[in-house]
Amino acid sequence: MDNTYANRSIRCTVDNCRFHNDKENYCSLDSIQVSTHEKNPTKVECTDCSSFMCKDSCKGCN
Numbered sequence: 001m002d003n004t005y006a007n008r009s010i011r012c013t014v015d016n017c018r019f020h021n022d023k024e025n026y027c028s029l030d031s032i033q034v035s036t037h038e039k040n041p042t043k044v045e046c047t048d049c050s051s052f053m054c055k056d057s058c059k060g061c062n
């Protein structure tokens with residue numbers, strides 16, 4: 001995984017993700033999947049990045 005790449009089209013602050021850029025608040029993937037866990041999403045909290053994967057060092061990950 002090359003976390004030095006910063007996709008300037010995908011800003012992200014989730015640095016627990018293994019795809020997060022190692023220095024800046026960007027994603028290192030070419031594209032991501034955004035989804036919802038709600039039947040009727042009405043707030044930002046209803047949306048998720050489905051491309052998220054926990055870093056190996058992330059506490060609480062499976």
Ligand code: SF4
Nearest residue numbers: 012017019020027049
């Ligand atoms: S995969 Fe999603 S959560 Fe992970 S760095 Fe990219 S945008 Fe952020």
